[in-house]
Amino acid sequence: MNSKKGLWSPDEDQRLRAYILKHGLSCWSAVPAEAGLRRNGKSCRLRWINYLRPGLKRGNFSAEEEETVINLQAKLGNRWSQIATHLPGRTDNEVKNYWNSYLKKRVTKAQNSDPHGSATSSSDCTNQGPVKHEEEPSSQMISPATHVDTGGFSPKLAALNGLPRVLFGDCLQANGGDSLDDLGEVMSNPWHNTNSHGEVCGQATDGTTNGYGGGASMSGEMQAQPEALLQIQENGFFDILFPGLVYDRMDFCDREF
DNA sequence: AACCCACACAACCGCAAAAAA
DNA sequence: ATTTTTTGCGGTTGTGTGGGT
Known part of the structure; x- marks a missing residue:
């Protein structure tokens, strides 16, 4: 009743995102009121599933x-x-x-x-x-986990080239969803096999450590399951964090790590 | 510059199934 | 067992954008 329709604003996205990060997924019909959104639960659910949730891969189909x-x-x-x-x-x-x-x-x-x-x-x-x-x-289409030639790289161009766009949710998933501070740490340690927490990170096959990407750490479950990690790599959303692309949708992460 | 058209994609709507009361 | 609520799905529409005229 009296709910807003149409395109979602960055502010609405942030409210929904913040709410779900804090409270998790429960009852969609309760989300709008509790998240301070003038949307119906159905709209919130759709927005989350199709746009905000972790693991979404954007860009061209391979x-x-x-x-x-x-x-x-x-x-x-x-x-x-x-x-x-x-x-x-x-x-x-x-x-x-x-x-x-x-x-x-x-x-x-x-x-x-x-x-x-x-x-x-x-x-x-x-x-x-x-x-x-x-x-x-x-x-x-290149699996970024196995090919990281970013010479002359431009994030926008990469998107056109079919590299997966990495969204907010990918970062969270890659980071285990703990906190932005942890995420910052992960993003500041690109192309290492493991970070200071022993988490698995992406690495270029040629060993390069240029400044474009960020290794993506995996949650504990993933650490224990190399096969699962490999599967994710093959699926193409082993996360390489192209900052410009991340910022496209991560308005509140638009900061220096 | 203005208009038209095609396209891509986000979002809505209605319905059915599943779950909860 | 029945009713109500919630969730999920597929069809469809709306909107923004870019290219052509």
Whole structure:
């Protein structure tokens, strides 16, 4: 009743973020009042799930992700939440949007030109999508944990190049979600295998320690599970913290570490 | 410069399922 | 067992932006 609609302001994001960090996830219907938001619980939930929650991966879909979406859509239909579970860091809404605005047309076109349906793989058909996708074939998506050539790096360019954007939530997850001070410490110790707490951090394969990235520490659970860590690396959201990108969405973290 | 169009993406809406009372 | 509330999902709409005319 009398709840605000439309785009979320940075202030609203911060209120929601701060509330959930402090109280965790419980009853969404109670969140707006307790967080001081003139939104309904449903809107808060959506904002958190699709935008603020930890682990979200932004930016272009990789060729592998595209193929996964295409294959699973053919298999499961429009069960976006199920499809999204196969795409770590992607939300059902994001997958759905990507399908509706881009993949569906491409698949339709491929089917029309090849009625036998042999051209569903993104790797073997011409990319007919928007310029954004043509400029940087997503097959060039680099796992930042294993490739850290940031020579001439620009955060904005990196986003266009398909490197994952790292959001506030990623930092928290990488940091174990404890505090901004701890996060600052992690970010000030880039490219080390471990930080002073013995947490696992990212490292460039060539051993470089240039100033662009920040190694991301893992929570205790991750430390105990190297396989899980590897899985996260492969999934592409082993966190490298590109400051400019982080600040894009981390207004209250816009500070020097 | 102004307008139109296509696109990307955030957010809303309605419904159904699940959980709680 | 029934009703109410909450949550999750998919379809759809709204808005901002960039390119073309």
